[in-house]
Amino acid sequence: MQEVIEYMRKEHAGFQLIGMESMEWSKFYTQETYPGKGSFTENGVMPNSGTVLVLGNEVSGVDTEIMPLLDTIVEIPMFGTKNSLNIAACAPVAMYEILRQWGAMNSDNSK
DSSP states (O other), rough: OOOHHHHHHHHOTEEEEEEEOOOOEEGGGGGGGOOOOOOTTSSHHHHHHHEEEEEOOOBBBBTTTTTGGGEEEEEEOOOSSOOOOOHHHHHHHHHHHHHHHHHTTTTTTTT
């Protein structure tokens, strides 16, 4: 993962690297701005800005050595006794918010 982060910083410096993890200094996922439209150009080249969502594994989450290398950490707020969702549940929630911010939910784009 560290190699991927180094590559993104070097080759795609305009991308925000955002981790998903429940911690005392993480922000609610709806309070973050997710840059970019997330699509490739016609010739397959990545745009100059975008969002990379970093998700950890089910047991230990995002590697603690990776977190300082990310731009920010977001979380889905939890209520009750559980403190996290599994990755299959949190990824689509976060991706829906990203698509919403990018305007994918506009009536013009829903066809």
